[in-house]
Amino acid sequence: MKALLIAISLLSSTACLAQYYPVGALTMWSEGYVVTLQNDTIQGQVRVGSLLNDSPVSVIVRTDDGNKVKLKGGDLQLIAQRLPDFAYSTGSIPREREMVIFERVPNPRRNEKPMLLERLTPFGGSVALYFDVAGWKKTTEYTFGNFTIETSRQDLSYIVLKNGREAQVAKRGEMEAVHERLFGDCPAFIRNYPSASRRNWNQFGEMVVAYNQLCSR
Numbered sequence: 762m763k764a765l766l767i768a769i770s771l772l773s774s775t776a777c778l779a780q781y782y783p784v785g786a787l788t789m790w791s792e793g794y795v796v797t798l799q800n801d802t803i804q805g806q807v808r809v810g811s812l813l814n815d816s817p818v819s820v821i822v823r824t825d826d827g828n829k830v831k832l833k834g835g836d837l838q839l840i841a842q843r844l845p846d847f848a849y850s851t852g853s854i855p856r857e858r859e860m861v862i863f864e865r866v867p868n869p870r871r872n873e874k875p876m877l878l879e880r881l882t883p884f885g886g887s888v889a890l891y892f893d894v895a896g897w898k899k900t901t902e903y904t905f906g907n908f909t910i911e912t913s914r915q916d917l918s919y920i921v922l923k924n925g926r927e928a929q930v931a932k933r934g935e936m937e938a939v940h941e942r943l944f945g946d947c948p949a950f951i952r953n954y955p956s957a958s959r960r961n962w963n964q965f966g967e968m969v970v971a972y973n974q975l976c977s978r
Contacts (some may be wrong), residue, residue, distance in 0.1 A: 781881045781966035783892040793842040815894040838865045867928040886973020891920040933962040947976035
């Protein structure tokens with residue numbers, strides 16, 4: 762609940778940019794589902810019980826028959842929770858962002874160890890952005906302890922996954938190299954975005970979506 766309120770207060774930019782900000786796992790009951798490592802899907806009311814470095818450690822699913830299924834984060838490949846209506850009250854979170862999604866992906870900050878990370882871009886395409894909590898904690902203004910955030914998106918970094926296997930950290934200071942590494946294989950994209958520098962960091966999320974639309978097979 763607190764994580765959601767943090768995100769609402771943080772999302773002061775346009776609704777479009779809000780797609781690429783983290784919301785955080787919901788510790789309140791919310792409609793949703795989980796997918797286990799065995800590919801079993803469990804639907805119902807989903808609540809995240811505990812987190813470690815903003816990654817869900819324990820999850821509870823209350824199924825339609827009233828049973829509660831307790832699961833470890835390490836046993837899940839995906840968690841999906843529907844955003845409650847009050848999340849949209851400020852107008853900062855776009856209505857098209859209906860769910861908070863955590864996916865198990867290799868984390869390049871942990872030697873490619875698979876972890877549940879919050880997905881920030883829509884499904885579809887070969888490039889996806891995930892919340893890089895380590896990148897946020899490096900800023901002196903941001904603390905999870907008292908939930909005070911006084912940072913801008915220029916200070917953030919992302920975990921990026923390409924083709925489901927190529928994981929990397931994308932930072933503002935390395936935007937030119939990131940642009941070449943992620944997008945340089947697509948002439949249609951390069952025609953629209955021929956180069957990028959630190960000044961283009963605010964467009965990074967939009968670049969990912971454009972690449973996925975133009976270049977993904």
